[in-house]
Amino acid sequence: MNVQRIYSKNVLLIRILWGCFILCMLVQILKHKDPTFISILFGSGILVCGTISIFIFKKLFIEQTMYLCVLGMSFVTFVLIDNEPVISNFYLIFLVIFILSLYHDYRPVFLMSILSIFIGAHFYKYGDRLNYTYHNGDFFYFLFTLSVTFLVAFLQIRYSRSVERDDNAKKEEVRKDNEQQILALINSMPDLIYIQDGTGRFIEMNQYAKALFKLENIDYRNKHLDELFSQNEWFRNFQNCFSDDDISWEKGIAYRFELDLAIENQFSATFDIIKVPTFFADGSRKNLLVIGRDITEQKKAYDLVLRSEKLAVVGELAAGVAHEIRNPLTSIKGFMQLANQEREFNPNHVQIMLSEISRIESIVSEYLSLAKPNRNSLKSLQNIDTLVRNVITLFESQTNLKNINIHSELDCSYQIMCNPNEIKQVFINIFQNAIEAIGSNGDIYIYLRNVPESGVEIIFIDNGCGIKKERLKKIGEPFYSTKEKGTGLGLLTSNRIIEKHYGTIKIKSEVKKGTEVTVFLPTS
Structure with a gap:
């Protein structure tokens, strides 16, 4: 029998035992006035029931405690029969059946039968204690009845065990x-899958994992990392796969992260790893399920989409930038022609030309930073107001041509850790959408707002055509766009960039009233 099941039966039996003991005490108090006898009975009962209770509830010697429970029931039976000897035959047989129905085990039933024989022999030996005329064959009749009961119990247990085995x-x-x-299912999956127990020993892994780790011909089950590292040098290259195991156990929930693997010239990939810890009922560690998907090609595809989106924005900006550069060039050309005629440079004219050249340099620098191929440049501490101003510079000519006014409140300066080129691309996507929504003759408002102890919000508001509610729900899905020639990748790309910076983008819009886009970026 399962130990846990025996424990639950023991708990039930000790409760019954305490109930019988309390019943015995009440009967003794009502029938006998001898305080000495009652005190002895009370002390003996407390000792027996208390000792068994301690063994049960502290889970000490669970199987052996089963026999203590049977002995305790025999003690209570003896006391009850001592009060009412006439019930001995019925009660002793009933007790065997009761133990049978409770434990479904030969051992306690056999023990209870032997004890019943001795208790019955004691009372039948002294016939004058029974309330009826004693006959010589009564005790043998009792033994016969008990034997039949035991045989039935034996057959019933055997049958129950046979059914249980089946x-x-x-x-x-x-x-x-x-x-x-x-x-078969996990082996057919093109993903890295393996399971470890609470101590870090490997339980199972699929064919993809065995091939990746080169463990096909090595018995990895029930072995720790160090044992496998000593058997397989190639497996040592994947030590960083297991470095976050403790974090998963501490969090107690699924833990997800990206892992770059590069092993000289033999292997290079990026994996999306999910580690899922499971626990026993008492909170101890059970298993750690790890699933890893090779997203190298997806990352490359995403980088291509990001670059394509950049180039698309660059193309749209080209006309405005060319116009913006042409204006200062016209001024410089005019002053140069004037200086050529007069054979001298006017200091004021020189100052204006230098100012115009600086403006050209600023525009070209911003334009080139956007047009550069996407690289995983490191994050650095940036002033968010400076990034917004740089983007405004790129769009000034385009908004002037369309008679769109830009109203900005950028007096406050907030620093965030970010990739400046990626954040500027997000702002450019939002700006471009606002200009296209307005068309001409409109306003764009830009605000910076501090979120205490959290981050900063950059809010873009336009009074353009707005977006319908049913379309607003689909904004950000790949290849879904509200524009006739749009790809739907602009906002998708922006969302991924902001998510990578642990921020959020929220969009509110109303048809014929305009759109409000709020970008939140954490300051730490």
Whole structure:
């Protein structure tokens, strides 16, 4: 019998035992006035029931405690029969059946039968203690009845165990079938999958994992990392796969991260890793399920989409930038022609020309930073107001041509850790959408707002055509766009950039009234 089941039966039996003991005490108090006898009975009962209770609830010697419970019931039975000897035959047989129904085990039933024989022999030996005329054959009749009861109990237990074995065999067969199906499923998946127990020993891994780790011909089950590292030098290259295990256990929930693997010239990939810890009922560690998907090609595709979106924005900005550069060039050309005629440079004219050249340099620098191929440049501490101003510079000519006024409140300066080129691309996407929504003759408002102890919000508001509610729900999905020639990748790219910076983008819009886009970026 399962130890846990025996424990639960013991708990039930000790409760019954305490109830019987309390019943005995009440009967003794009502029938006998001898305080000495009552005190002895009370002390003995407390000692017996208390000792068994300690063993049960402290889970000490669970199987052995089962026999203590049977002995305790025999003690209570003896006291009850001592009060009412006439019930001995019925009560002793009933007790065997009761123990049978409770434990379904030969051992306690056999013990209870032997104790019943001795208790019955004691009372039948002294016939004058029974309230009826004692006959010589009564004790043998009792033994016969008890033997039949024991035989029935034996057959019933045997039958129950046979049925239980059949059920267990069927359950085991179903379990094995399920395990085979699950193994076939995970082995067919093109993902890294393995399971470790609470101590870090490997339980199972799929074919992809064994091929990646080169463990096909090595028995990895029930082995720790150090044992496998000593057996397989190639496996040592993947030590960083297991570096975040403690974080997963501490969090207690699924933990997700990206992992770059580069092993000389033999292997290079990026994995999206998910580690899922499971626990026993008492909170101790059970298993750690790890799933890793190779997203190298997806990352490359994403980088291509990001670059394509940049180039698309660059193309749209080209006309405005060219116009913006042409204006200062016209001024410089005019002053140069004037100086050529007069054979001298006017200091004021020189100052104006230098100012115009600086403006050209600023515009070209911003334009080139946007047009550069996307690289995983490191994050650095940046003034968010400076980034917004740089983007405004790029769009000034375009907004002037369309008679769109830009109103900005950038008096406050907030620093954030970010990739400046990526953040500027997000702002450019939002700006471009606002200009296209307005068309001409409109306003764009830009505000910076501090979120205490959290970050900063950059708010873009336009009074353009707005977006319908049903379309607003789909904004950000790939290849869904409200523009006739749009790809729908602009906001998707922006969302991913902001998510990578642990921020958020929220959009509110109303048809014929305009759109409000709020970008939140954490300051730490």
